[in-house]
Amino acid sequence: MRLLLIRHGESEADRLRVHEGxxxxxxxxxxxxxxxxxxxxxREHYAIGRIYHSPLRRAVETAQILAGATGAPLIVEQxxxxxxxxxxxGLTFQEADERYPKLSVPLHxxxxxxxxxxxxxxxxxxxxxxxxxENEQGDTLAVVTHGGMIQQMYCAFLKFPMNxxxxxxxxxxxxxxxxxxxxxxxxxxxNYQLGGA
Numbered sequence: 739m740r741l742l743l744i745r746h747g748e749s750e751a752d753r754l755r756v757h758e759g760x761x762x763x764x765x766x767x768x769x770x771x772x773x774x775x776x777x778x779x780x781r782e783h784y785a786i787g788r789i790y791h792s793p794l795r796r797a798v799e800t801a802q803i804l805a806g807a808t809g810a811p812l813i814v815e816q817x818x819x820x821x822x823x824x825x826x827x828g829l830t831f832q833e834a835d836e837r838y839p840k841l842s843v844p845l846h847x848x849x850x851x852x853x854x855x856x857x858x859x860x861x862x863x864x865x866x867x868x869x870x871x872e873n874e875q876g877d878t879l880a881v882v883t884h885g886g887m888i889q890q891m892y893c894a895f896l897k898f899p900m901n902x903x904x905x906x907x908x909x910x911x912x913x914x915x916x917x918x919x920x921x922x923x924x925x926x927x928x929n930y931q932l933g934g935a
């Protein structure tokens with residue numbers, strides 16, 4: 739099985755430099771162009787069977803562009819949403835730092851109406867299990883989601899502990915390609931980005 743994890747293109751929140759998370763901003767014109775370039779590349783190089791995606795607008799728009807290029811059906815998954823950042827959504831980074839300073843809390847708890855890191859990791863584990871068990875070994879699947887969720891899915895895929903300090907960067911319309919053959923898991927490429935847009 740081949741999993742193609744794709745971060746959405748640039749969103750209005752990226753341009754405004756505000757905390758996004760569950761804030762539901764659309765793509766910018768640049769973000770749509772990024773998604774188009776990536777979609778054309780994927781159409782030329784992969785036979786995508788299904789496109790799983792987050793229901794947040796920036797991911798929906800990116801997934802729709804990919805579906806238009808490849809003809810693959812869309813499957814919306816609530817659990818692919820970005821981290822629920824609670825009260826900081828939509829705030830500038832400075833506003834958030836002033837109103838809601840960073841606090842260290844146990845993994846199963848949270849502050850500022852956010853989801854816990856344990857729940858965030860659980861959603862990634864759940865989605866990875868679902869993708870691997872509900873599809874066939876030879877399938878190629880696209881997963882259009884968010885940077886934070888891609889980070890959590892990496893930790894699940896590579897079986898890192900919850901307190902791992904590993905970090906995986908994902909740029910706008912960044913592509914991560916994973917290959918699963920029986921019990922073997924391989925990261926073929928990480929944060930692959932096509933120029934322009």
